[in-house]
Amino acid sequence: MNLVIIDYGVGNIKSIQFAFQRLGLEAKLSSNWEEIQRADKVIFPGVGEANYAMNQLKNTGLDQLIPSLQQPVLGICLGMQLMCEFSEEGETKCLGIFDAEVKKFGNELKVPQIAWNQIFDLQSDLMKNIAEKEFMYLVHSYYVPLHQKAIATTNYGIDYASALQKDNFYGVQFHPEKSGKIGEQLLKNFLMI
């Protein structure tokens, strides 16, 4: 399988690459349009600040490419948020794949949420063989509110969408590459889609 991780200078790409390596698959890092288009599966990572990350995408034209991709695409953490319409972080217009606005957590709880937290109301093949209320590792200050395209929900003061799916586009707020065995299962599931 030809798996490509989109490299746009944002975030912990190596961890994702290592996670697939542990599954016996060499994922390729690329920012090249043709290489990404040709891939069987695409990972859209991201850690950091939304506005900076969107600018990075725009500078390389990847903001045009990503929404046009036809193969399964998995956005992780900020990657998922950038697949939404708009983010309150830096008042950033995003890729618009998911019809959702990314909001900042209120101040009732510690922000960022840095925790292993439970995922529930699981749907989609991406969540196959993952039990309700399993723990995934999350680090974020901004969240996607409950959504009709949600395939996982998490509670942090409020219930919010911790995973989304629309057609070939998947997004997870948590870090499967850092979530032990359960995270590994999710990555395996993505490879099987």
Next chain:
Amino acid sequence: MQTKRIIPCLDIKNGRTVKGINFEGLRDAGDPVDLAELYSENGADELVFLDISATEERRKTLAQLVERIAERINIPFTVGGGISSIEDVELLLNSGADKVSINSAAVKNPELITQISKRFGNQCVVVAIDAKLIEGEWKVHLVGGKQPTEIDLFDWAQEVEKLGAGEILFTSMNNDGTKAGFANEALAKLSSLVNIPIIASGGAGNKAHFLETFQKGKSDAALAASVFHFKEIELPSLKNYLSTNGILVRL
């Protein structure tokens, strides 16, 4: 309710794990990558690696170590020790670290916190604060606790939150190495003053100490080294104990 985290800390010197008692008298405790894997399999929620070697080669060897760790373990980890520039941070994150911890450099150059936060997001900036209670006042210490300052712990904690820190790792030098429990009073005060997670460090000696720091100290995470390295507390039994006592942890 929020899930609390248990974080084994590995002090690294020249590629080996060491643990200081009151920041002095270092003892050898094994290969960091083997330990990291063991902890990860036993239910550690995160790991912290603090490099305390002071060689010129450090930057490169630390990055290589980080890469070896990231290759093998599948839980988040933080790296600290001597980080003083955005380039240092970039190298470590690109090698596979999830977060960096900055200590003395943050005091000398507070702008660094903001720079890292803007560039990589505040979730990857852990500001480590070593402080000592002197005549009723918590004073920040630098250079691994060797250099006292006049800076007040609570002022500094609020300042680093404003500057863009994502988390605070507070080590009480009075408690560190004593195995008599965490500095829960100061920890609870910190939690009431800032709205970012607080990691308690220094003083873990038994399971009850962890329970106390989550209950009385309001800590979001607890860090310890020697009790784990020398198997005085086993992670699975600690987490079961906490869960039985009403603390939400990942089991």
